Amino acid sequence: MKLYEYMGKELLARYGIPVPEGGVAATPEEAAELTGKIGSVVIKAQILSGKRGKAGGIIFTDNHAEAGRFSADLLGSELNGYKVEAVLVEKKLQIERELYLAITVDSAARNPLILASAKGGIDIEDVPEEELVKMALDVTVGMQPFVTREVTRRLAVSDVVAAQIADILSKLYRLFVEMDAELAEINPLVISGETVIAADAKITIDDDALFRQSALPLVEERTAAEKKAHELGLSYVELDGDIAVMANGAGITMATLDLIQYYGGAAANFLDAGGGAGVEQTARALELLLSKNPRAILINIFGGITRCDDVAQAFVDVKKNSGIPVPVVIRLVGTNEEKGREILLAEGINAYKLMHEAAQRAVEIVKGN
């Protein structure tokens, strides 16, 4: 779960990391009032996307009327595809130098990784590899003084700045661990006079750890259908095509999508019904697919824990209760396969044995063959 910049900064501040004076505003009046109070400010649209400056989502002003007008234009509008629901009003910093500082998870090495660069304010992907400071952290020992000493050495900053960065790193690591962050990024980390301040914050919380981070506000990035799927315990992603897909297992669902593309079609979604979904859950999944008005449905079941008869029964139930107005292609193999085939045959459907044949047929249907 990505946090808005203002939420990230609230976390930074809670852990004792310096952030600019400021506040979040949900109305133009609040933005104007904050500007009046702070003086020279920067106002930033709060959306879960970078490159806000280029899109017109950031201004500098010391005029509260201008702050109000700017915020009125932004609030409620769309920026980079995201609706702006709040702006952050912050004291404008005297920037002498911008650095980059982050802690993230190194999947391959299976441990946290410090990323730092003496060049900040730009996308870290654009920093040349040789200017990027990377340092692995051993979770059994954490952020020790020797680690911050090496990071600041490689950043080649002055002693007074190094001491502050060391302090920020220790606090950022505590935040990273205690808040179950996948990414805790400060970009830019600004040197202003003798002081080091976090001018932006990008923090992503591990979705799987939200159960123990209940104090965090929920930031919803998903579409309504994706949200509904999540509540049903399904893994669902909306795509641009017209063949709705359901399969059981993430890998096989991806492979099904690939086959549709291979035969010249386009999938409307990724839907992994998981292993062991019963009649009820499968029926809900089908309804979800129908709600997006696809031109065909492809169901690909390789029954391990999932029982083929359950899937067939769910199909029959949905058809009876709400009707299925589009063609359906089903592939069924595995646990209770024969029983499942019988149920479908009674409905006039001959289930496929091979997944690529089923995918090919679904594409043909949509193409009108």
Place this chain on the structure above:
Amino acid sequence: MKLYEYMGKELLARYGIPVPEGGVAATPEEAAELTGKIGSVVIKAQILSGKRGKAGGIIFTDNHAEAGRFSADLLGSELNGYKVEAVLVEKKLQIERELYLAITVDSAARNPLILASAKGGIDIEDVPEEELVKMALDVTVGMQPFVTREVTRRLAVSDVVAAQIADILSKLYRLFVEMDAELAEINPLVISGETVIAADAKITIDDDALFRQSALPLVEERTAAEKKAHELGLSYVELDGDIAVMANGAGITMATLDLIQYYGGAAANFLDAGGGAGVEQTARALELLLSKNPRAILINIFGGITRCDDVAQAFVDVKKNSGIPVPVVIRLVGTNEEKGREILLAEGINAYKLMHEAAQRAVEIVKGN
């Protein structure tokens, strides 16, 4: 540094471990007042020694006058060789069962060790090995739920008691680590109704970590001379014999003491002047030895970092300034040996080359040979 029971209990309480209601009293009036307030109490002399009950250091009463009289007798008196300067007045517990619980350092295994027993209230040394629950802790993972689950399983306590002991163990481990304890012992840990309470506490803090435990009151167990030695950076222990000993290095000092015993003498002290002691420190060490009025002094120097001429010079300085009224036997080898020998020869002392010969001579002197 050993803590008094009342200090240990203050620490336990600070970490959220249940202790009986009560308070510490330095005067009979305070003890009487606490008894009046609490009702049925136990009053315990605060000394750094066990077996206080047998020595008359513990009573149960619900009469504040009796509490005052008992405390008046105890306070200022000596118990098991320790002066009683305070008593602990605590609510008397309804004891259903007594357990033992401690965390200590397992030197050989180089990690913390949980010690527990379903039999408490007695010296843990008296618990048969097969009834002792021992569980090693990995400092990189700490006190995890699975550890406490195994400890309480082996203690064979009820679920409700197990949950409380698990909680106490977690808190005790945090205390053990954060307070730099070498030993954190609760004996007995009392089951009173459905509640588990720490009825006694024995906590020892690592002397080497006192620099970062400055919030703790200093408990002084040493004699005046030992305290002075400590301030001089010397390692000094008083013994019962009459030959004062100074050497450089703990092992060689012990060996020197052994040689004195081997030849039939008795050492007055252990004094390790350390490696690299200069003239000044050596002189102070000599003065310390003289302050205990030995019948002879044996100095055994194997100069590595320690310079023989420094030791010789210190000897000459002390002799000139304050006089040395007892015979001195010196063994000198190693760094700047020749120079040291010359300095001593000028004072009429012929330094030995071999440590056993020097020790033998010192014993002969005391025996009047």
Place this chain on the structure above:
Amino acid sequence: MAVYLFADTQVLVQGITGKQGSFHTRQMVSYGTKIVAGVSPGKGGQNFEGIPVYHTVAAAVTEQRIDASILFIPAPFAKDAAFEAIDAGIKILVLLPEHIPIHDAMAIMAFAKSRGTTVVGPNTFGIVSSGKCKIGIMPNRFFLPGNIGVVSRSGTLCYEIVGNLTASGYGTSTVVGLGGDRVVGLNFTDVLKELEKDRQTEAVVLVGEIGGSAEEEAAEFIKANVTKPVIAYLAGKSAPPGKRMGHAGAIIERGKGTFEGKVKAFEAAGVSVAQLPFQVPAFLDKALKK
């Protein structure tokens, strides 16, 4: 011979009395796996269909030799259960649960490394040495003894491919599910190293997917160290960047972990990449000159 698991491997089931645990314990027993003990706090002293149940792993290991353990434990408690098994000295740990927090996964991997424990998963279907010992939730009937080693990041897709192998007369030596999470224990390289040494294994099928760099690392390793034929199949060719395809690891982020990059890496290592799952047996025929 197979790798990791053998006919005499003695297995513990943590969470044996739960719904998942009990169902899959029966499946594993019927496959022939030697399940010698179960752990279920509060149920020590009982037994599950003849298998002794203990309160803790420590209690189990004092009475039985345990070579491997599998966890049917809800994600929030999986870290403690994994630590318990590692601390008790168990050398192979199969982490079934999905949705284990990534910080817990990192902690488990660090502790396992320090104690020399091999971790499979989390979010894996398990591991099986066909015909000898299965520790996981894969359907028994597809895993017949043979000479093909299989290593996969995903579950059902792996069954699909193993099903295709079986249908074409190819049995499997050892099949390992690495798990779909970002941080997992065993990776392709670890398993390839073992399969290369295994006399029973004649060729290896690698089932990968988009996201991460595990396939690229595998390709590097194969180039330098693997002499046996390796056939790869990769899922996610059609996935758009920035969308997480079910698995935590299956996402193309910042231009990394793409299908094309992985195919390129494999081809540079001499690995044949099948376009469609059902092509794998034909690729094997060619590689093994059958």
Place this chain on the structure above:
Amino acid sequence: MAVYLFADTQVLVQGITGKQGSFHTRQMVSYGTKIVAGVSPGKGGQNFEGIPVYHTVAAAVTEQRIDASILFIPAPFAKDAAFEAIDAGIKILVLLPEHIPIHDAMAIMAFAKSRGTTVVGPNTFGIVSSGKCKIGIMPNRFFLPGNIGVVSRSGTLCYEIVGNLTASGYGTSTVVGLGGDRVVGLNFTDVLKELEKDRQTEAVVLVGEIGGSAEEEAAEFIKANVTKPVIAYLAGKSAPPGKRMGHAGAIIERGKGTFEGKVKAFEAAGVSVAQLPFQVPAFLDKALKK
């Protein structure tokens, strides 16, 4: 051959510019030790008498091969410096400082174990392969090459005994100071294992003391595994129980770690225990039939 340290061992000095560090660096260099780098935060880029000085250990290891490091660092900062060396991959760490908090020592040992680093000390005089490489503070002139391995818990007493050996014509192969603290890295058993394998070593002198159980464990190990003659000398026979004799570990507590218990254990293992330090060479003559 010797053990642990060899003629080509490259050594780092952490705290090289301090008073102790600079003095003993000169001593080590004059003994012939290859000191290739020093670390002193804030002094990176300088040099100490021709030896390059770095700000961090990580910086040093990127420019030099470092086999071992010695710490001249005040006790409160020793843990961080030790972690730094271990994290940088240094495989032998000599922890000179005394008064390192015991919790720090436990943390260092756990981290070192997980990374496969050998720790000598804390509160040790160091380790020397005579004539080849000395990492420590022992006086150079007593450590002449020969065939006797020596392992000791205390410093000056060890010099005394090595001095006696030298005077009797016995040189030393490798001499290891285990350190006087309660929690130390290498113990008698570890060193005995190496010396037993070392072709240069013909016999071993073990210098122990009261307190702890290290000598008893050594005796057990010798009984089962050591074929070379072992002579022991033990300090502390005359020490009363409950008094800590300088070393944190040298205390008889609750009837454990007594002189008598240790002598008994050694005698049961066939180890000759010398009553007086100067007797050791004669015991060696007898054991080696000279």
